[in-house]
Every structure is written in C-alpha cells, then in structure tokens.
Amino acid sequence: MKRSKKMSRREFVRGTAALGGALAAGxxxxxxxxxxxxxxxxxxxxxxxxxxxxxxxxxxxxxxxxxxxxxxxxxxxxxxxxxxxxxxxxxxxxxxxxxxxxxxxxxxxxxxxxxxxxxxxxxxxxxxxxxxxxxxxxxxxxxxxxxxxxxxxxxxxxxxxxxxxxxxxxxxxxxxxxxxxxxxxxxxxxxxxxxxxxxxxxxxxxxxxxxxxxxxxxxxxxxxxxxxxxxxxxxxxxxxxxxxxxxxxxxxxxxxxxxxxxxxxxxxxxxxxxxxxxxxxxxxxxxxxxxxxxxxxxxxxxxRADLDILREYAEEFSTQVCRFSGACMEACPEDVRIADILRFSMYYHEYGQENRAVESYARLVASERAAHCLHCSGFCERACAYDLPIRTLLIRAHDTLSDTALAPGPGPREEDPSRGRISEGG
Ligand code: SF4
Structure with a gap:
C-alpha cells in the first residue's frame, strides 16, 4: 500500500515511539x-x-x-x-x-x-x-x-x-x-x-x-x-x-x-x-x-524540540529521500542502478561533492545508467512505497552526472581535488 505524500505526525511519532516514551519519562x-x-x-x-x-x-x-x-x-x-x-x-x-x-x-x-x-x-x-x-x-x-x-x-x-x-x-x-x-x-x-x-x-x-x-x-x-x-x-x-x-x-x-x-x-x-x-x-x-x-x-x-524539527523535515522531504528499500529495482525492466544513482545525485546536489558523484556515475556501464528512463513509463515509481518521483530524479541525475547520454562506462577518472565544492555531508 502506498504511503501518503507527506509523512503524517502519527507515522513519524510511531517511528520514534521508543524515543517519545523515553522523553516523556525523562x-x-x-x-x-x-x-x-x-x-x-x-x-x-x-x-x-x-x-x-x-x-x-x-x-x-x-x-x-x-x-x-x-x-x-x-x-x-x-x-x-x-x-x-x-x-x-x-x-x-x-x-x-x-x-x-x-x-x-x-x-x-x-x-x-x-x-x-x-x-x-x-x-x-x-x-x-x-x-x-x-x-x-x-x-x-x-x-x-x-x-x-x-x-x-x-x-x-x-x-x-x-x-x-x-x-x-x-x-x-x-x-x-x-x-x-x-x-x-x-x-x-x-x-x-x-x-x-x-x-x-x-x-x-x-x-x-x-x-x-x-x-x-x-x-x-x-x-x-x-x-x-x-x-x-x-x-x-x-x-x-x-x-x-x-x-x-x-x-x-x-x-x-x-x-x-x-x-x-x-x-x-x-x-x-x-x-x-x-x-x-x-x-x-x-x-x-x-x-x-x-x-x-x-x-x-x-x-522534544529536536523531534519537532525532524518531523517538519520528514513532512517536507519524505517523498524526496530514497530509503534504499530496493523495491524499485525489482520493478525496473532494465538494469538501472537506481539506489546508487540517487545516492550519487545526493553527493552532487546535497553534499557539494560533485567530483565524487561524477566519478561514481562514470563507473557504471551504459546498461546501468539512467538513459533508459527517458523512454520508460516509470515502473519503478509505481513500486516505491514512499512515492518518490524516481524517474524524474533519475533523469535529472543522468543529465547532471553524465557527459554524454548512453556513453559506455569509462574507467575511474583521475582525481582532481580542485574540482567540486566539497563542503559537507552525512
Ligand atoms: S524509469 Fe523505467 S528504466 Fe528508469 S529506473 Fe524506473 S523502471 Fe527503470
């Protein structure tokens, strides 16, 4: 069963029930x-x-x-x-x-x-x-x-x-x-x-x-x-x-x-x-x-203030964060490395680690890349329990991380520390 677009307070509190109980008991x-x-x-x-x-x-x-x-x-x-x-x-x-x-x-x-x-x-x-x-x-x-x-x-x-x-x-x-x-x-x-x-x-x-x-x-x-x-x-x-x-x-x-x-x-x-x-x-x-x-x-x-902040974040971003469940990959008729590509995209867009993201994507061979998604109806999205717009995210990742669509996977690139604004991560 699909989840709602935003994580409800009840869902989040259930996920943190043990913590909430402990908080209540001090x-x-x-x-x-x-x-x-x-x-x-x-x-x-x-x-x-x-x-x-x-x-x-x-x-x-x-x-x-x-x-x-x-x-x-x-x-x-x-x-x-x-x-x-x-x-x-x-x-x-x-x-x-x-x-x-x-x-x-x-x-x-x-x-x-x-x-x-x-x-x-x-x-x-x-x-x-x-x-x-x-x-x-x-x-x-x-x-x-x-x-x-x-x-x-x-x-x-x-x-x-x-x-x-x-x-x-x-x-x-x-x-x-x-x-x-x-x-x-x-x-x-x-x-x-x-x-x-x-x-x-x-x-x-x-x-x-x-x-x-x-x-x-x-x-x-x-x-x-x-x-x-x-x-x-x-x-x-x-x-x-x-x-x-x-x-x-x-x-x-x-x-x-x-x-x-x-x-x-x-x-x-x-x-x-x-x-x-x-x-x-x-x-x-x-x-x-x-x-x-x-x-x-x-x-x-x-x-409690911490939990309130996390709840707000979850409500805002619940449908944008990959949980690595893998259900999407089973539904995909191709060999697209969905979870990996979304992780590389996170390195690029959220961590500021462009070098790491581009190099990681470059290691994938053509059959594993998201070029397939351009012509697909998105079986992966229908399988995702968290309502992530996977196809859209993958196409964005492919546009960002690849030099040329459908290029065969080159070997690892030479590291160039001067590229990328490596600033934070998690
Ligand atoms: S959009 Fe299609 S090809 Fe791309 S990951 Fe999803 S199911 Fe696979």
Whole structure:
C-alpha cells in the first residue's frame, strides 16, 4: 500500500515511539563518561564516548568523516573538541583524504582511533590477499602511521559490485586481515555499505564472527530495519558506526528547520545517538564551523524540540529521500542502478561533492545508467512505497552526472581535488 505524500505526525511519532516514551519519562540517557584512554582535553570539551562493541575502543560519539578533508588543522581542532575517531578510505579523493589525515596524526597518533577501508574498485576481482595487503600498506604510508585501528571492507552490498556476500566470504580477505593483524598493521576488521540488500549482507557479517565493526546508513527516516540490525550487532558485540545520518541532507533548505537553539543537523545526529546500541556516528567534516555544530549535538540528549524539527523535515522531504528499500529495482525492466544513482545525485546536489558523484556515475556501464528512463513509463515509481518521483530524479541525475547520454562506462577518472565544492555531508 502506498504511503501518503507527506509523512503524517502519527507515522513519524510511531517511528520514534521508543524515543517519545523515553522523553516523556525523562529517561533518555545522557552520554557515557569519557574513558580513561580519552585525552584530557576531550573530557574538558564534554564529548561523550562509547565502547565500540567488543573491540574495547572508546570512540567519540561524533566521528570525523574524512572524505572531504583538505586541512589537517581542522582535524586537530576536532581533536580539541574531543573527536578522536577518524574515518577515511583508500579511495577518498584519490588518497588525498588519507594524506591530509596523515599530516594531523604526526606526533599524536595515539590520540586518534583511525579507520580506513578496502574499496572494491581498488582491490579488483577476484580480490587477492596480496592486493589487500599492498592497499593497506599504501594507506599506512599516506597516513604516516604503522597501523590503523580498523579496516572496513567498503561498499559490500551486492548492488555496489554485484557480489556482496561473495566478497565477505572471500577467504583472501580473512587471510589478508589475519596477516596484517599479526604484523601489527591493523587491529580490527569490519564492513561498510549502503545498498538495498544491505540488511542481508550485514546480518551475514554479524553472524560470521569475522567482523568487529559495521558502518551503515542510519537516520530518522531509515527505521525500522536498521534498528533490528543494530540490536543484533550489539547482542553479538559488533560495533555499529552510523553514516548517512542526515536523511538526504537537503542542504539548501535547512535554514527553516532551525530554532534559536537547535539546527536540523544537530537534531538528526541526536536522534541517531539516542539509540544507545549505536557506537558512534560518522559525518563528513571540512571546517571548524562543522566541528562546532556537530560536537555540540553530542552534549545533550534528544529533546522534544529536536523531534519537532525532524518531523517538519520528514513532512517536507519524505517523498524526496530514497530509503534504499530496493523495491524499485525489482520493478525496473532494465538494469538501472537506481539506489546508487540517487545516492550519487545526493553527493552532487546535497553534499557539494560533485567530483565524487561524477566519478561514481562514470563507473557504471551504459546498461546501468539512467538513459533508459527517458523512454520508460516509470515502473519503478509505481513500486516505491514512499512515492518518490524516481524517474524524474533519475533523469535529472543522468543529465547532471553524465557527459554524454548512453556513453559506455569509462574507467575511474583521475582525481582532481580542485574540482567540486566539497563542503559537507552525512
Ligand atoms: S524509469 Fe523505467 S528504466 Fe528508469 S529506473 Fe524506473 S523502471 Fe527503470
């Protein structure tokens, strides 16, 4: 059954029922006390910390998403605000993210918890142990450190590379991780992704016992499937870091979702952190202003004012934010990578990460692109439970992200950090 165009108050409150109940009872827990391992300045900054599953790592509730970072001083500023968790990848801006973070780590490596990733576009297929290890060595070199705390197998959903479960079951990954762990180059392994089939893949990761940390989308518009995954992960001691926490991050329109004390972003982050089974969240940062705004989100629990802002946002944008349910893709007679293309479009239009969006779209082959949609009646829209105008969104994405319609998919482009206004994300 289709939902109404706008999410009703009843629907939204039902989605946040547990939170609402806790609010009414005044029982929402505040942040945990900082761990002994946390730096003194972090304790003074008031940043709460949580233990990441069975790893024992004490991570700041706000994690530094390193995709856009080009100034190491911003990372140090974040450290002073208590943010000790830094997330990056070997594929972020052609290694520029890791290089910038490496500058910040120099002389203070022990004050950070560092996560990098094995990107599927870099490890190739079939992925071999030696390639994983050489990719990790390259990351360590860029990061100017002898070890990272966590390495994530990146974009593990089937939709990202067509082989989600196969990748997680690849014995070469396990052998590579074990060799790197024994060499002291990494402490824990995890998995990250944001595809329609993500739940299947991530539940497998939880059950396998091989993965200590998950990095997944989670926002006030994504429940309830994620809640079940998070609860299962917590039950098995698997840490859960949340990303894509801003539910589409409709950046151009956020000013109106703000009162004197709370911004939409702060409300969205608090909603995520109000789930005590979440270890922390990762949000893209590239300015001191963002550090201040996000760090402040962690200094108090979710409030009724926060929920009001989120409700307003949901009512405004409910039909514009992809929930990654995947129903549209089953209905599509072509092979259009709908969820991925909508995500790339979000990078472009909402995050200001044009480079990332265009490069990602360029990796798709012609049969996976949205050129098909120009001549289609929109089977995908009829299957969408959230009334997204998918065909219109896809045609816009295709116009924006492709140089020429129906062009065959070129290989990855050379990274050019001067392109794009990389400013914020979620
Ligand atoms: S508009 Fe048609 S071709 Fe395009 S994604 Fe939807 S169903 Fe597939």
């Amino acid at each position: 029982a929402l827990p505040a942040g945990t006390q900082p761990a002994g391992a946390a730096p003194a300045s972090a304790r003074e900054a008031g940043m709460p910390y949580r233990t990441m599953g069975n790893t024992g790592l004490r991570v700041s509730e706000i994690g530094f998403g390193g995709y856009p970072i080009d100034d190491p001083d911003v990372i140090l500023y974040a450290l002073d605000r208590g943010i000790n968790y830094v997330d990056t990848s070997n594929c972020y801006r052609g290694g520029a993210s890791e290089r910038t973070i490496g500058e910040a780590l120099k002389g203070r490596r022990d004050r950070f918890i560092v996560t990098t990733k094995w990107c599927p576009h870099h490890v190739g297929r079939p992925a071999k142990k030696q390639v994983f290890l050489s990719q990790l060595d390259a990351s360590l070199k860029r990061l100017q450190t002898d070890h990272v705390d966590i390495v994530l197998n990146h974009e593990v959903g089937r939709n990202s590379d067509g082989h989600g479960l196969e990748r997680l079951k690849n014995p070469e990954i396990l052998e590579a991780f074990e060799a790197a762990r024994r060499a002291g180059k990494v402490r824990f392994m995890g998995a990250s992704g944001h595809d329609p089939d993500l739940m299947d893949v991530m539940h497998h990761a939880v059950d396998s016992g091989a993965f200590s940390v998950l990095l997944c989308r989670y926002s006030f518009l994504d429940y309830p499937d994620q809640d079940r995954l998070i609860a299962r992960a917590a039950g098995k001691g698997v840490g859960f870091a949340a990303m894509k926490t801003l539910a589409g991050a409709k950046g151009a329109d956020l000013e109106k979702f703000k009162d004197r004390h709370v911004t939409f972003r702060q409300a969205a982050l608090r909603w995520v952190l109000s789930n005590r089974k979440v270890s922390n969240l990762v949000i893209s940062i590239n300015s001191r202003k963002q550090v201040d705004e996000y760090a402040a989100a962690a200094d108090r629990p979710l409030t």
